[in-house]
Amino acid sequence: MPERVEILVIEDETLIRMMIEDALTEAGFAVTSVANGHEAIALLGDPAQSFAGAVTDVRLGRSPDGWEVARQARETRPGIAIVYITGDSGHEWSAKGVPNSVVLGKPFAIAQITTAVATLLNAAAVEPHTAG
Secondary structure (H helix, E strand, O other): OOOOOEEEEEOOOHHHHHHHHHHHHHOOOEEEEEOOHHHHHHHHOOOOOOEEEEEEEOOOOOOOOHHHHHHHHHHHOOOOEEEEEEOOOHHHOOOOOOOOEEEEEOOOOHHHHHHHHHHHHHHOOOOOOOOO
16 A cells, blocks of 8 residues: 655644645645644654655744745755745745745635645655545
């Protein structure tokens, strides 16, 4: 049985984090969720973890922001798919975007998250395992 594709969710708002985690789990992904950038950076730097993608809020309170999380993730996982979620306007992120990433503005439909993750992973030829 193939392993499920692992996705890391980084969101400081509990309800949004739970909603994203539930949607990705239902879509067939293995999901780990954290509430801040410090936890995310620690997990992404752990060679025992095999995250193919991450969904991160851009603003994460006083912890490193989503841009910094993604920058550090790319140091050890160059091809990782990143979905940024933000309430900021587009001009603030356009210069900071990285390859194999997409930015979704808040509010968003939950289906947009699963579609964005799947699209980025498909571009990298990584498929989620679905129970069947």
